[in-house]
Each structure stands twice: as C-alpha cells, then as structure tokens.
Amino acid sequence: MSSADGLPEHGLRLVRRLARGHFRRRWDIHEHGLEHVPRTGPVILASNHIGWLDGPLLFITAPRAPHALVKEEEFHGRTGRLLTFVGQIKVSRTRNDTGAVRRSVQALAAGQVVLVYPEATRGNGEFDVFKNGVAYLALVSGAPVVPIAIFGTRQAGEAADARPAKGARLDIVYGDPIQLPMQVWPRDRGTMADAGDRIHDHLRAHVSRAKSVLQRDLPGPLPTGSTDG
Numbered sequence: 001m002s003s004a005d006g007l008p009e010h011g012l013r014l015v016r017r018l019a020r021g022h023f024r025r026r027w028d029i030h031e032h033g034l035e036h037v038p039r040t041g042p043v044i045l046a047s048n049h050i051g052w053l054d055g056p057l058l059f060i061t062a063p064r065a066p067h068a069l070v071k072e073e074e075f076h077g078r079t080g081r082l083l084t085f086v087g088q089i090k091v092s093r094t095r096n097d098t099g100a101v102r103r104s105v106q107a108l109a110a111g112q113v114v115l116v117y118p119e120a121t122r123g124n125g126e127f128d129v130f131k132n133g134v135a136y137l138a139l140v141s142g143a144p145v146v147p148i149a150i151f152g153t154r155q156a157g158e159a160a161d162a163r164p165a166k167g168a169r170l171d172i173v174y175g176d177p178i179q180l181p182m183q184v185w186p187r188d189r190g191t192m193a194d195a196g197d198r199i200h201d202h203l204r205a206h207v208s209r210a211k212s213v214l215q216r217d218l219p220g221p222l223p224t225g226s227t228d229g
Helices: 010-026 054-061 077-085 098-109 133-141 189-214
Strands: 028-032 043-047 066-071 089-091 113-116 145-151 169-174
Touching: 010 054, 010 077, 028 054, 028 189, 043 054, 043 133, 054 066, 054 145, 054 169, 066 098, 089 098, 098 113, 098 133, 113 133, 133 189, 145 189, 169 189
Parallel strands: 028 169, 043 113, 043 145, 066 089, 066 113
Antiparallel strands: 145 169
C-alpha cells in the first residue's frame, strides 16, 4: 500500500537519501542478513540497543524506510521537529501509550516498517530486559518480526551517550523472521505472555548466534552512574 494509507514517508525517504553517504564515509558499516527483511508488506524490526547511534544508524541504513518508536523526551526543539518531519513515532516509556500503539498499527496495516527496541533503553544489548509491546504489534498485525543485533556503537565501559570513533567498525546483523498468526481478538494475558516468550527467546538466540558468527562481543552493562535518561 502507499504511505498515504499509513504514516508520511516523504521526509523519511528524503533524509535517508541525503544522510546515507555521510554515514558510510564516517563509519565502517557492515550489514549481514539483509535477505531476511521482506521487500514488501508490513515488517517489525526488533533491535537490541547498546548506544546512542543505534537509532540514527538503523534509520539511515535499514533496507526499508523505518518508522521507529522514539522516546518522547527527544521530541523537543529542533530534534523534535526533525523526528516529526521524518515520521518517527513518539512513545512514552513510563505508561501504556495508546497513541504510539495506534500509529504503529496504522503503519503496519499500510504495509510499512516499524522499528522497535524491546529493551526500551540502552544497555548491554543481550535482551535481558524485554518489553512486550512488540508481541502486541505482532499479534495485532500478523507482521513478521525481524531480529537485529548491533555491534560497535558503544564500547565496554563507555557511557550511554558515547559516540563511535570515526572509522569504527559497526556491524548490523539481521536474522530469520519470526511470525505469529494474526489474532485480532481475544488477546488474553496468557496469549500475550506466550507470544512475548516466543519472540524474546528468538531475539536472544539471534544475538547469541550473531556474537558467535562475528566473533564479537557486546559492550556489557552501562557503567555506574550512566543512564539512558
């Protein structure tokens, strides 16, 4: 379907096109498993979250233009205007945000791509923390969930807002999708819990495989006193 049925994509595609060259000149970006991202139809990209650059990196390089759920604290001033222009989805991390859910479902119903960070905050990237919103979106839409493991955007011991050095190697690993049957209603707690467990296990297994294949470690927990505020 066209973006007219979902979220606006003109600004999203424009900024991706303008910024792509800068990102690839500044960092040594390696993408793996791009064939796992369906070329058409609704897709949920579910990424681990280790550093500040994860969001911009996937926004620019993902094989399809993503509408990411971005914490509402970022939607202020010039940054907020840019995020709105490029069709990102404002979400609260402290309450059930029905508006963010509605916009995500709208995008998926229109065959667009929604990018979520199930850990909800920057950390060790192992999916030790898991928020179940991705399971809700998967059940409501029937969209495949493509796991992503990012490496290199933060090094061990660095704070949450650290930036990778120029020329740093960044690896983005896409994995086999997991797709649950669409279940419009009812979605009781047991159904949600089971879906969440299946997706959580799939994401953790993907990170483990990516670490083994790349022979690369994640940065571990944030240092004491560093938070993703």
